[in-house]
Amino acid sequence: MSETLLTRETISGEKPYEEKIRPQSLKEYKGQSKIKDQLSVFLQAARTRNEPLDHILLYGPPGLGKTTLACVIAYELGVNLKITSGPALERAIDLLIVLKSLKPNDILFIDEIHRLKRPIEEILYPAMEDFVFHRVIQKGLASSAATIQLPHFTLIAATTRAGLIAPPLRDRFGIMFHLDFYLKEELFQILIRTARILGVKAEEAALMEIAARSRGTPRICNRLLKRVRDFATVRQVESISEQIAKESLTALSVDAQGLDDLDRKYLNFLMEKFGGGPVGLETMASALGEDSETLEEICEPYLLQQGFIQRTPRGRMAAKALAGDL
Ligand code: ADP
Numbered sequence: 001m002s003e004t005l006l007t008r009e010t011i012s013g014e015k016p017y018e019e020k021i022r023p024q025s026l027k028e029y030k031g032q033s034k035i036k037d038q039l040s041v042f043l044q045a046a047r048t049r050n051e052p053l054d055h056i057l058l059y060g061p062p063g064l065g066k067t068t069l070a071c072v073i074a075y076e077l078g079v080n081l082k083i084t085s086g087p088a089l090e091r092a093i094d095l096l097i098v099l100k101s102l103k104p105n106d107i108l109f110i111d112e113i114h115r116l117k118r119p120i121e122e123i124l125y126p127a128m129e130d131f132v133f134h135r136v137i138q139k140g141l142a143s144s145a146a147t148i149q150l151p152h153f154t155l156i157a158a159t160t161r162a163g164l165i166a167p168p169l170r171d172r173f174g175i176m177f178h179l180d181f182y183l184k185e186e187l188f189q190i191l192i193r194t195a196r197i198l199g200v201k202a203e204e205a206a207l208m209e210i211a212a213r214s215r216g217t218p219r220i221c222n223r224l225l226k227r228v229r230d231f232a233t234v235r236q237v238e239s240i241s242e243q244i245a246k247e248s249l250t251a252l253s254v255d256a257q258g259l260d261d262l263d264r265k266y267l268n269f270l271m272e273k274f275g276g277g278p279v280g281l282e283t284m285a286s287a288l289g290e291d292s293e294t295l296e297e298i299c300e301p302y303l304l305q306q307g308f309i310q311r312t313p314r315g316r317m318a319a320k321a322l323a324g325d326l
């Protein structure tokens with residue numbers, strides 16, 4: 001089990017407090033109850049048969065806990081987890097090195113799998129299906145093929161863009177989980193735990209206020225708690241009150257509905273510049289001076305979920321009259 005800790009070192013750039021905040025066990029992993037219920041069965045079955053879990057595809061907007069869930073699964077099974085990402089696997093040899101480092105039943109986590117290059121993706125197919133790696137060895141003008149046996153492992157892949165995953169790759173995952181935005185009460189539970197770990201004192205109503213403004217996203221609620229704590233520190237208050245939470249969040253430009261500057265600008269443009277739509281994503285992106293991927297991956301999922309906008313074949317449309325709120 002101690003080797004599972006390797007996981008924590010491999011999450012590049014992770015600060016020590018982030019490492020502490022990230023839940024380790026399924027019990028500490030809040031929300032996503034449908035996923036957890038199913039996963040508990042699959043974990044128990046894998047343990048009973050002493051087999052690796054089937055390959056898993058996790059999809060959903062950033063910050064909802066895909067990497068965390070991969071860590072939790074490794075912890076629950078007591079196996080090692082190796083973390084990499086689609087863009088990091090540039091050459092076949094990069095993939096081979098990672099695959100060769102795995103032990104039986106280990107987990108390989110590939111973040112941003114939709115950014116994997118097509119030739120690497122094709123090498124992954126036999127590795128996922130038959131646990132073999134077909135290597136082409138070039139000697140001068142001649143080439144020969146070698147088949148390398150791999151340990152039976154589980155691939156957990158994560159993506160924010162399930163639509164970009166090629167069907168042959170998608171079909172090779174036996175388990176697919178779509179992570180949903182969290183309820184306010186679930187984020188509140190996460191905040192209670194984070195506040196305890198960080199040693200932050202806060203009224204329940206203050207944590208509820210932060211939860212309500214966190215766009216249903218654990219990463220955001222943890223980040224906002226830290227920023228609100230900064231405001232409290234500067235004001236020299238020991239415990240964060242609801243009032244301080246509200247004032248700090250407003251100062252951070254996060255409104256009562258959890259919308260930030262970019263969301264408001266998006267909705268303003270949609271309503272005022274484009275008369276509520278329909279407007280194409282690229283037109284919207286250039287009007288806002290933003291990257292279309294940022295809009296599609298980070299901004300729009302929450303606006304869609306909240307029913308502010310609709311995606312139609314003709315483009316984005318406003319779904320709620322918001323003029324008064326913006
Ligand atoms: P993703 O990989 O989907 O972008 P992460 O797994 O990195 O998201 O989650 C971001 C942060 O949010 C984590 O560091 C963790 O602290 C917190 N988090 C995510 N999901 C949960 C959860 N279900 N319960 C508690 N904290 C969570």
